[in-house]
Amino acid sequence: MNYESSFGGDSITARSEDVHDVDTVQTAKSRRNRIIALVVVIALLIAGGIYFFGGKAETAAGEGASAGAGGSDSQAPAVTVIVPGSGNVERVINATGTLAARREMPVGIAGEGGQVIRVLVQPGDWVKTGQVLAIIDQDVQTQQARSLAAQIQVAQADSVLAQNELDRALQLVDRGFISKADVDRRRATRDSAVARVEVARAQLREAQERTGRLNIRAPEAGLVLERNVEPGQVVGGGSGVLFRLAARGEMELRAQMSEADLALLNVGVRAEVRPVGAGKSYEGQVWQLAPIIDATSRQGIARISLAYDKGLRPGGFASAAVISGSTQSPVLPESAVLSDDKGSYVYIVGKDNKVERRDVQTGAVTPRGIAIVGGINGQERVVLYAGGFLNPGETVRPQVQGRARS
Template identity: 65%
Template sequence: MNYTSKLDKDRAEVVSKGDLGAEAGADGTFEAQTPAQGPEKGSSRLIWLGVAGAFVLIVGIWFYLHSGADTGPVEPAQVPVVTVVKPGRSTVVGTITATGSLAARRAMPIGSVGEGGEVRRVLVEPGDWVKAGQVLAVVDSSVQVQQQASQAAQIKAAQADARLAQSNLDRALQLVDRGFISKADVDRLTATRDAALAQVELARASLRQLQAQAARLNIVAPAAGLVLERNVEPGQVVGGGSSVLFRLAKGGEMELLANLSEDDLARVRVGAQAEVTPVGSERSFTGQVWQVSPVIDPTSRQGTARIALAYDRALRPGGFASATLTSGTVVAPMLPESAIQSDAEGSFVYVVGKDNKVARRGVETGLVTADGIVISKGLAGTETVVLRAGGFLNPEDTVEPRMAKAAD
């Protein structure tokens, strides 16, 4: 019994020393390791190294298998398909757009041409249509009426004197043969008779003058047309050479003063047709260029084309309007805007040759219409031109051309 207890005691001491050694190692003063700790760490490291190696091997095999699938022959690059057109040659009516102001073609200022006087009545308003000679305003003529009455009385007095002179002459002629009156007396009586007749004519002429002056008192229209302005009121006193009392558009004719650049003005000819649309109106009015300005404004570098328009109440002088003028016709190729490219060297198109390779072709553009742009230089019209996607092409590129359909 004592032997067994001693062995147990010795074993306990050994175990106790081992624990103390482990704790000392934890304190950093000395290192002691139980026999079981070393083998556990080594086996753990081996396991992790094996897992990493297997992962690397699997990844390598995967890349090898997939890279081998791409080692076949390289397919050639796909040729782009482009839409092309043959422009041909079209007859294009050249047009020029312009803006300007409406005005009376022949504006007639009207004032007082007589002695003047007080305005009694105004008979017309702006917008009225008048005839030639129609009275626009009535001027007081009471003074002139009295003058005419006085002159009419003078005519009667002159006529009485003339009759008396004629009677005296007739009696003298009856007595001259008897020798009671000399030839000289007859001549004197004849002269008196002639002077009396002349006084009658003079009085009549004076009356006609007064009548004419009275007729000129009223303000009348010198021609048929449209009244544009009225600048007089009843009670106003007007005189000869006074300011403008009325303004009339002769014949009601209007015009558009279209402002054009130097280049456009050079293309416009007298007689060219034009469509004029006033601002705020959906109606268009057909007119004709009747005058092209011979001078250019040095400040704006513009000139004026005057477009005559027939009378219509919708055409109001002073209003703003736009116009489309014809500038002749031209026969040339025409392309949509999408076919024309431009860069620092200018405008160009891509032409597809017989070998389906594209080539750059410089062009000059002309008139711009709703159907396309006229090519004034660079194309004959028989070429095959790339319609779209020209911006993605380069010279010498090979393409597969497909002719555009009518809907394109």
């Protein structure tokens, strides 16, 4: 009986162990299925991402294989390059200086002077040649002229009387009433009277000229710059300059330049002048170059002539851009030209798409960019942007933007 009970208990125990093994197996299969499903989902997500964001799966695989093999040109950074060519570039010299009248005329007293009655002009007025600028009292000179005019009449009366006496004497000499000596004396008297008439007329003209010189007149047409006289003032030969005129209103900029820049200029070259505070520039041309150089500053003066404009005020400060000539040079945008302690340089992309540093000499800065006067000929592929992030010898994928306009 005990045996049977014991046997029965073992059977129950065995069945319990079998059931436990079955549950364990099912649990393991379920876990494995979940892992497989998770892997499949992850693989599908990766494939979808590659398809939508990186191309087809096989392409991505190919690129991955290539990357695993050590990389290729497709992994090189893309850079924008430009072939600048060569164009006509104006050589510009920049300078500063002071505005002034091109030919300044000081006007003072030409006559004996006197008291000023009226001043007829103001600074900024235009005047004609011979126009009266100021009137001086002429009462005394007017009376003197009248006296001289009366003396002319007296002399003319004497000359008429002398002529009549000579005519009568010539009629009587043939009859023997008077001698030829008397006729000669009357002829001399007549000639003296005629001469006194001429003397009186000359004295009157002299007085009139002196009176006319009392008024202050413009020696030439131009612009009044200064007025240094007022009504009631007594002026004379020692009064100094009463007016200053700019002949024909012409102005100039006296531009300070180095001796090296002066050597590049010629009379007649074009220039653009911009006064301080002015909203526009004025066209002019160099009409005179200084024959000497200041020994201290090592500078000379280039005089740039300008037509009159109310925006040009003598004594004002202005800058000038003088066109000293033109050359054939490549022009690059500022983004392509780099610099360091060795100077200016650019990056060139060679035939093997490797970056090469090229030292250059820069010229004038134009609206189109920086002129390159040495280092390249314009046929190279020059890196346009992000040159500071490249290194010499690095492989890149160049994308040509296009040939720059010359």
